[in-house]
Amino acid sequence: MGNKDIQTAAGIINNGGLVAFPTETVYGLGANALNPIAVAKIFALKERPSFDPLIVHIASFDDIKLLSNQPTDLVLKLADKFWPGPLTIVLQKSSIVPDIVTSGLPTVGIRMPDNEIALNLIRTSKCPIAAPSANKFGNLSPVSASHVKKQLPGVDFILDGGRTEIGIESTIVSIVGNTCTLLRPGKITLDDINDALPGIFVFETNKSGKLIAPGLLKSHYSPSKPLYLYKDHQTQLPEQSGLILHCLNGRIPDCKKVIYTSNNNYLPEIAANLFSSLHAMEDDEQIKQILIEPVIESGLGLAIMDRIKKAVFKYESIK
Ligand code: TXA
Numbered sequence: 001m002g003n004k005d006i007q008t009a010a011g012i013i014n015n016g017g018l019v020a021f022p023t024e025t026v027y028g029l030g031a032n033a034l035n036p037i038a039v040a041k042i043f044a045l046k047e048r049p050s051f052d053p054l055i056v057h058i059a060s061f062d063d064i065k066l067l068s069n070q071p072t073d074l075v076l077k078l079a080d081k082f083w084p085g086p087l088t089i090v091l092q093k094s095s096i097v098p099d100i101v102t103s104g105l106p107t108v109g110i111r112m113p114d115n116e117i118a119l120n121l122i123r124t125s126k127c128p129i130a131a132p133s134a135n136k137f138g139n140l141s142p143v144s145a146s147h148v149k150k151q152l153p154g155v156d157f158i159l160d161g162g163r164t165e166i167g168i169e170s171t172i173v174s175i176v177g178n179t180c181t182l183l184r185p186g187k188i189t190l191d192d193i194n195d196a197l198p199g200i201f202v203f204e205t206n207k208s209g210k211l212i213a214p215g216l217l218k219s220h221y222s223p224s225k226p227l228y229l230y231k232d233h234q235t236q237l238p239e240q241s242g243l244i245l246h247c248l249n250g251r252i253p254d255c256k257k258v259i260y261t262s263n264n265n266y267l268p269e270i271a272a273n274l275f276s277s278l279h280a281m282e283d284d285e286q287i288k289q290i291l292i293e294p295v296i297e298s299g300l301g302l303a304i305m306d307r308i309k310k311a312v313f314k315y316e317s318i319k
């Protein structure tokens with residue numbers, strides 16, 4: 001992956017094509033955010049429903065003002081603290097943002113990724129890049145170029161930046177006045193925001209239980225074979241099971257394959273290895289079903305369990 005690849009990729013973006021690229025969280029499937037026809041190709045290739053809006057990726061703080069009418073001092077302070085980084089901020093959109101990007105919502109999700117290849121691509125393309133995760137809608141998120149190829153062979157170009165570092169998608173918050181509402185948990189927690197900017201925001205955690213981020217369905221991130229929670233360390237496993245554990249300790253029941261996401265229950269390591277472990281189980285033909293151990297639901301564990309619960313939902317609900 002060199003500068004020539006970035007040039008090629010930027011050329012494709014400028015011609016209305018699609019480029020998959022690494023970020024620090026997961027791979028994105030990018031198009032010129034200001035070109036509605038290019039953005040429409042993202043929805044088509046992903047088979048994504050049109051009600052689910054896209055995040056717009058930028059490389060310069062000035063672009064906040066291009067995309068939003070609401071760059072208040074609080075928003076700029078928040079961006080300054082956490083960007084580049086795994087935080088998406090949902091703001092009132094400006095008229096330059098095509099409706100297809102926001103699924104007709106008056107708001108737009110913006111983030112500056114902390115990945116040199118992504119930033120380079122945006123700078124070289126000279127436009128903001130709309131990008132969802134580079135997977136088929138509802139399936140496992142991609143954390144390597146091969147995961148992208150497996151699900152989206154029709155993409156015009158893939159920038160291969162190796163495995164992504166964080167492994168789960170960005171935290172999403174909406175900012176209205178001084179109210180900061182968590183729409184999707186991620187590596188950056190509301191506590192992190194309060195610690196960095198003490199006493200500035202009033203926090204809400206989506207109390208209503210309603211789906212505020214339209215893409216936050218109960219079922220998401222699922223592998224193509226049944227996935228269940230590994231409950232109370234059950235000793236008897238169904239035949240041809242694969243098991244995903246988060247610590248090396250303990251006795252392992254009989255199963256075809258065990259993957260440890262961490263040596264010692266270390267949450268950042270579990271997050272980084274979560275989707276790649278699920279991909280490895282999905283790709284192993286001997287495995288007919290997967291069991292996964294839950295993690296503690298606080299801090300980064302909240303985001304990890306959010307992904308695990310959604311990944312098992314489709315299968316647990318028909319068991
Ligand atoms: O880490 C990430 O955020 C990755 C990388 C590629 O940046 N992207 C990502 O995109 O996870 P996606 O499309 O898989 O998830 C974006 C989520 C969706 O659930 C969508 O509904 C929500 O963001 N979203 C986007 N714009 C929104 C808006 N204006 N209001 C509320 N939710 C929004």
Ligand code: MG
Nearest residue numbers: 132133141169
């Ligand atoms: Mg996604």
